[in-house]
Amino acid sequence: xxxxxxxxxxxxxxxxxxxxxxxxxxxxxxxxxxxxxxxxxxxxxxxxxxxxxxxxxxxxxxxxxxxxxxxxxxxxxxxxxxxxxxxxxxxxxxxxxxxxxxxxxxxxxxxxxxxxxxxxxxxxxxxxxxxxxxxxxxxxxxxxxxxxxxxxxxxxxxxxxxxxxxxxxxxxxxxxxxxxxxxxxxxxxxxxxxxxxxxxxxxxxxxxxxxxxxxxxxxxxxxxxxxxxxxxxxxxxx
Numbered sequence: 001x002x003x004x005x006x007x008x009x010x011x012x013x014x015x016x017x018x019x020x021x022x023x024x025x026x027x028x029x030x031x032x033x034x035x036x037x038x039x040x041x042x043x044x045x046x047x048x049x050x051x052x053x054x055x056x057x058x059x060x061x062x063x064x065x066x067x068x069x070x071x072x073x074x075x076x077x078x079x080x081x082x083x084x085x086x087x088x089x090x091x092x093x094x095x096x097x098x099x100x101x102x103x104x105x106x107x108x109x110x111x112x113x114x115x116x117x118x119x120x121x122x123x124x125x126x127x128x129x130x131x132x133x134x135x136x137x138x139x140x141x142x143x144x145x146x147x148x149x150x151x152x153x154x155x156x157x158x159x160x161x162x163x164x165x166x167x168x169x170x171x172x173x174x175x176x177x178x179x180x181x182x183x184x185x186x187x188x189x190x191x192x193x194x195x196x197x198x199x200x201x202x203x204x205x206x207x208x209x210x211x212x213x214x215x216x217x218x219x220x221x222x223x224x225x226x227x228x229x230x231x232x233x234x235x236x237x238x
Contacts, residue, residue, distance in 0.1 A: 093138035
């Protein structure tokens with residue numbers, strides 16, 4: 001499909017939000033975006049509405065659009081429900097995936113692995129996000145997919161330090177995450193629901209400490225999230 005200024009604006013804003021090029025709560029200037037992409041105000045507003053529906057931005061009456069914020073409440077809710085949603089998506093993906101989707105997943109993993117070898121953090125964020133989006137598509141569940149999409153936005157933003165390893169331990173964790181993706185593909189191919197769900201929790205546990213690195217500088221008590229309901233869910237489900 002040929003790219004248009006409207007589709008470019010949509011994809012660019014999604015990418016900039018996921019990779020933290022646009023900060024949470026940042027205002028989006030309708031006039032400057034219209035000028036930059038050669039669009040009138042109407043298609044820009046259409047894109048804003050679409051992104052708002054997908055959870056990327058917030059449109060405030062008489063105050064314009066802003067990148068969806070992250071605060072104490074949203075972070076708490078994220079850590080509370082993410083493991084449950086990911087596990088449910090994983091189980092349904094095993095039941096419902098199509099061969100073409102598995103092929104798409106494998107190609108995405110190849111790009112993710114290449115990005116990790118090249119230490120390209122922006123590409124890693126985007127390919128990792130796409131990998132988990134495909135899981136949602138595989139699930140074929142109209143109720144869970146929107147929830148997964150919203151979770152993945154904040155997962156990318158909270159976990160962005162994961163793809164910028166600063167020491168050998170972080171590099172090791174990143175390599176394990178890459179290998180987990182290969183294991184997901186193998187478990188899907190074997191139609192092994194339990195293996196996929198086990199991997200979901202291993203994968204989640206792997207990234208939690210790196211997420212805490214993001215949260216702590218914001219003055220939030222990460223242990224309140226990581227030692228609370230989310231941890232209990234993990235323990236009960238493992």
